[in-house]
Amino acid sequence: MTATALDDDRTAPASEDDLLSLRLWLQLMKCGKTVEAAAGGQLHREHRQSLARFDVLSQLHRLGGGWQTVGDVAGAVMASSGNITGLLDRMAADGLVKRRANPADRRSHQIAMTDAGRALFDRMAGNHARWIGDALDGVGERDKKRLIELLVKVRRSVENAADPEPPRAHRTTG
Amino acid sequence: MTATALDDDRTAPASEDDLLSLRLWLQLMKCGKTVEAAAGGQLHREHRQSLARFDVLSQLHRLGGGWQTVGDVAGAVMASSGNITGLLDRMAADGLVKRRANPADRRSHQIAMTDAGRALFDRMAGNHARWIGDALDGVGERDKKRLIELLVKVRRSVENAADPEPPRAHRTTG
DNA sequence: CCCATTTATCTTATATGTAAGATATTTACA
DNA sequence: TGTAAATATCTTACATATAAGATAAATGGG
Secondary structure, three states, X not given: OOHHHOOOOOOOOOOHHHHHHHHXXXXXXXXXXXXXXXXXXXXXXXXXXXXXXXXXXXXXXXXXXXXXXXXXXXXXXXXXXXXXXXXXXXXXXXXXXXEEEOOOXXXXXXXXXXXXXXHHHHHHHHHHHHXXXXXXXXXXXXXXXXXXXXHHHHHHHHHHHHOOOOOOXXXXXX | OOHHHOOXXXXXXXXXXXXXXXXXXXXXXXXXXXXXXXXXXXXHHHHOOOHHHHHHHHHHHHOOOOOEEHHHHHHHOOOOHHHHXXXXXXXXXXXXXXXXXXXXXXXXXXXXXXXXXXXXXXXXXXXXXXXXXXXXXXXXXXXXXXXXXXXXHHHHHHHHHHOOOOOOOXXXXX
């Protein structure tokens, strides 16, 4: 794996380790995009629903289908407030979810699946899981387990680096 | 790593292996989203540009900055034709790229960076690579190398499962 | 209690993405 | 040659996303 294997960029960063990080970064983005396109395509083809909608329904399904605040759902699916508002508007217009005022906090609204939403999710979930199994058929069980651990490690690293993390000193790498 | 570690879903698919695939899938999506949000945030904060624009400029930079067709750029950044049209429109309006008719094919248009685009990219590239190095500081060199290999394996598996694989073999990914 | 701050959501403007299909051009082949 | 098919891009309609800021309600310190 010498430098000649690298026809992937011309950004020419400084250190050997920055170079490796950049290659990993590119693969993460590329793999993420491929995975998202494939999963989104499957959901659209077979259920006419987006990945974002499936994520929302999954989250609403998790606690048995009870009421959850808009903020809880937004946090779980990593959506911004403006994003989740529009998404839930459209899903409610399609009869998949319902809103109500939060009885404990008048600033807050709550969300739950409708019967139609639950029925749709039940249909999607099993089908999608099977499709995922097929899509990852080329990856061995040992590799899958390793990957899960490594991806969690990456996510932690990125989240920690993104946080200001006030008290501790942090290398700036000038 | 027993089943008790799994508080992440209630979709309850059939087999043990489908379950593992589903967990990997969820981590891939979550990690991808985190990575994309972090990278996009950095580019927006420090350069007021989106990740998509950075990707386009990276691709235009690769072959020394010469003219490339719209289709080449779209393929490299995995954008649809409608998507790339609007993206390039806005980038051209901002003076970052320029268009011309393809002298060899009158259906086709070509794209290149303007001087301003190249100057912007040069500023962004080094800065972004350093930031990535920091963001991945919590992942060891050995893990980075493993991850790159495993991510490529996942991408191949997903792409093969998605393709009908009609008559000829066509390896798009190097 | 009063007020500043925080929190939860919505609004607006805009950017980015897909799907479906139109248009113009090139290519392949009978 | 003529024409069907493929190709490259653009158009349209709409879904999904962010940023910035507005609004309303809860919270906490004086």
